[in-house]
Amino acid sequence: MNVGLYVWQRATAALMVPLVLVHVVVIFYATRKGMTAADILARTRGSIVWASFYGAFVVAVAIHAAIGVRNVLTEWSPLEDRSAGVLAAVFGLLLLALGARAVAAVVLP
Amino acid sequence: MSDIRSELTVSLWRGAQQGRYETYKVPWRENQTVLDVVTFVQRHLDPTLSYRFACRVGMCGSCAMTVNGAPRWTCRTHVSSVAKGGRLEIGPLENLPVIKDLAADMRPFFDKWQQAKGAFVPSRTRNDEIERIRPDSAARIAADAAIECINCGICYAACDTVRWNSDYLGPAALNRAWTLVNDVRDGANTERLQAVGASGGCHACHSHQSCQEFCPQRLNPTASIAGLKRRTMWAYLKGEI
Numbered sequence: 001m002n003v004g005l006y007v008w009q010r011a012t013a014a015l016m017v018p019l020v021l022v023h024v025v026v027i028f029y030a031t032r033k034g035m036t037a038a039d040i041l042a043r044t045r046g047s048i049v050w051a052s053f054y055g056a057f058v059v060a061v062a063i064h065a066a067i068g069v070r071n072v073l074t075e076w077s078p079l080e081d082r083s084a085g086v087l088a089a090v091f092g093l094l095l096l097a098l099g100a101r102a103v104a105a106v107v108l109p
Numbered sequence: 110m111s112d113i114r115s116e117l118t119v120s121l122w123r124g125a126q127q128g129r130y131e132t133y134k135v136p137w138r139e140n141q142t143v144l145d146v147v148t149f150v151q152r153h154l155d156p157t158l159s160y161r162f163a164c165r166v167g168m169c170g171s172c173a174m175t176v177n178g179a180p181r182w183t184c185r186t187h188v189s190s191v192a193k194g195g196r197l198e199i200g201p202l203e204n205l206p207v208i209k210d211l212a213a214d215m216r217p218f219f220d221k222w223q224q225a226k227g228a229f230v231p232s233r234t235r236n237d238e239i240e241r242i243r244p245d246s247a248a249r250i251a252a253d254a255a256i257e258c259i260n261c262g263i264c265y266a267a268c269d270t271v272r273w274n275s276d277y278l279g280p281a282a283l284n285r286a287w288t289l290v291n292d293v294r295d296g297a298n299t300e301r302l303q304a305v306g307a308s309g310g311c312h313a314c315h316s317h318q319s320c321q322e323f324c325p326q327r328l329n330p331t332a333s334i335a336g337l338k339r340r341t342m343w344a345y346l347k348g349e350i
Contacts, residue, residue, distance in 0.1 A: 001313055003306035003341045003350065010342075075273045081308060 058099030066092025170261030232296030264320035276309030280330035
């Protein structure tokens with residue numbers, strides 16, 4: 001890992017700390033209030049706030065996890081740095097696509 | 110001799126990268142160091158045994174070996190503190206190629222000192238006035254805390270990251286870089302921060318702290334590496350590297 005990847009991984013980790021906390025609080029709130037899927041979608045659809053919140057979450061996860069996977073591959077597999085970087089980038093893009101799809105499903109009107 | 114209480118059973122690595130442990134019986138004595146044991150074998154039992162030492166007083170850093178599974182400076186390690194049940198297993202330092210028997214090839218270790226820009230680069234000439242260094246300045250205190258490295262390679266042999274990642278510069282080279290980063294007289298810190306901020310540099314460290322655990326000088330290379338992580342991060346964010 002070089003200094004650039006280090007900064008991106010730490011920065012995304014720092015961003016995710018409050019995002020995870022809010023996400024957990026939202027889960028508890030929704031379940032304890034007994035909200036249905038329709039109730040939740042009524043609040044999230046068309047909401048720029050929830051789109052921004054979970055959009056930022058997905059982007060942070062994709063970057064953070066991809067860098068971590070790259071480190072694991074370079075240390076624990078015979079792959080060269082470049083190959084590990086390509087595989088990790090593919091993994092990150094997959095996370096980004098799956099996450100973006102999930103966010104779109106709940107925020108698009 | 111009256112000070113001989115019993116015998117030690119000593120297994121020594123014989124061969125190069127491929128080899129085997131051979132067992133010798135060595136008299137147990139009061140205040141015997143591991144280096145004394147190895148020397149006894151070479152002088153009295155097998156003169157073909159190869160090992161490395163010089164000062165015998167913990168200054169030169171040349172006699173480090175793996176003793177009962179842990180890297181140690183053998184000249185300052187008493188047998189009584191490490192021998193389990195009167196048994197010693199002594200091998201060459203790990204994470205380095207073996208030249209022969211107990212002598213590891215230190216070239217990769219010192220090559221990485223060069224890669225980490227471990228050489229002082231003066232920023233003044235002999236015609237300039239000598240720079241005054243305040244001993245109580247923060248930079249000098251940080252450098253002083255890390256400066257007493259004797260280049261023994263024990264931290265390098267103890268490091269898990271070195272074991273996994275052959276490109277990793279290792280604790281000693283990075284610790285050396287940290288002392289120079291804190292030396293206001295040095296004129297090559299941009300290049301040094303680039304070198305230690307590249308792949309295989311300080312950010313590869315997992316902070317397992319084995320270097321600190323085994324350093325015979327009780328230095329803390331993990332703290333030096335953490336300092337380099339911070340310093341390179343700010344230099345990167347400012348666009349200096």
